[in-house]
Amino acid sequence: DAKTTQPTSMDCAEGRAANLPCNHSTISGNEYVYWYRQIHSQGPQYIIHGLKNNETNEMASLIITEDRKSSTLILPHATLRDTAVYYCIVRVGEGGKLIFGQGTELSVKP
């Protein structure tokens, strides 16, 4: 699986959009980009995933660059409850495990 690079930490003001970047320059054509988050003392929570098109669901939007070497997770209106560690992961399409990096610790501040 391709490796990912994320900033160690980020701050965001409550009510503003949180834009979390991820670099995956060695991604292969059949590798999906997954985003999970982990709130303190809980198991990781699925947010969104995509292959090459931008995706949106009730939690977030995922923007993948045309060359697929990077992506951005967007939380449109961050709340205090969005404070968590956010993990960007790439995974081969046919089953298989997710390999987690260190993630980005997002702090949403009032």
Added chain:
Amino acid sequence: GAGVSQSPSNKVTEKGKDVELRCDPISGHTALYWYRQSLGQGLEFLIYFQGNSAPDKSGLPSDRFSAERTGGSVSTLTIQRTQQEDSAVYLCASSLVSGGDVYGYTFGSGTRLTVV
């Protein structure tokens, strides 16, 4: 069940003892994964089961660690002769693998293991 269930939620054991951690995956999920997370660290992959295929054990840190999945459902992770460095939260996840894609990859709340 509605989610991935792990038991016990907390386990304290003495160094050198064996422990068993249990995972009940979501009903119908074909794949099951074990991870561990040491304090302040990211998730470390341990082992992966998919259907009747041989498990991917590439993440097991030593031969003291083993896991089995009976009847394609419940899984038990066993740690023999526990060491203090085994202290961590052990997380289980399950998913449905169908048609080359993965659906519903869901984590349990984990078992916090403390070796004293």
